[in-house]
Amino acid sequence: QVQLVESGGGLVQAGGSLRLSCAASGRTFSSYAMGWFRQAPGKEREFVAAISRSGSRTYYADSVKGRFTISRDNAKSTVYLQMNSLQPEDTAVYYCAADAAITLHSDGGRYDYWGQGTQVTVSS
Numbered sequence: 001q002v003q004l005v006e007s008g009g010g011l012v013q014a015g016g017s018l019r020l021s022c023a024a025s026g027r028t029f030s031s032y033a034m035g036w037f038r039q040a041p042g043k044e045r046e047f048v049a050a051i052s053r054s055g056s057r058t059y060y061a062d063s064v065k066g067r068f069t070i071s072r073d074n075a076k077s078t079v080y081l082q083m084n085s086l087q088p089e090d091t092a093v094y095y096c097a098a099d100a101a102i103t104l105h106s107d108g109g110r111y112d113y114w115g116q117g118t119q120v121t122v123s124s
Contacts, residue, residue, distance in 0.1 A: 002026040002098045002113040009094060009118030012086055016122070020081040022096030022115055029077035030054070033099045036070060036081045037108055038092035038120075047106035048094070049081060059104040064090075086122045093117040 008020040022034070035050040049070040050059045058070055069082040079096055097111035105111070 002029075002032065004096050004098060004113055004115035006094065006096050006115045006118040009120045011121045011123065014087055014122055014124050016086050017082070017084045018086065018120060020083065020094055020096075020118060020120070022079045022081075024077045024079070024098065030074040031100065032112075033101065033104055034070075034072060034079040035097045035099060035105070035108075035111060036079075036094060037097060038090075038094045039117075040089075040092040043092075045095075045108055046092075047108065050099075050104040050106065051079065052104060053102070057104060059106065061106070083120070086120075088122045088124045091120060091122050093119050 003025045006022045033052050036048040037045050039045040047061050051070045051072050055072045067085045072079040095117045096115045098113040099111045
């Protein structure tokens with residue numbers, strides 16, 4: 001089992017920045033690729049970004065490429081999502097997830113463990 005706890009969400013004005021954190025506990029963090037997803041009210045869950053076990057590979061949704069950066073610190077069992085140039089359409093609950101596979105996936109169904117989510121609200 002892996003437990004994931006997100007933090008760092010909040011209210012920010014358009015053009016601002018936030019950094020989300022996801023702290024993991026349980027099994028060895030470095031054994032899992034990690035992903036960030038988001039879900040806005042009335043919409044389906046959407047892939048945001050993923051990072052490989054070592055952090056050497058990353059993968060982004062087109063909608064966030066160039067604005068968001070995913071990173072991880074295996075010594076701290078934490079994955080981060082730095083979000084810059086935030087827009088109102090980025091408003092959502094953001095979830096981190098852990099995937100035991102080696103390949104980076106954008107399909108949430110491939111992830112094994114999920115956090116409870118953190119709210120990000122971007123005002124115009």
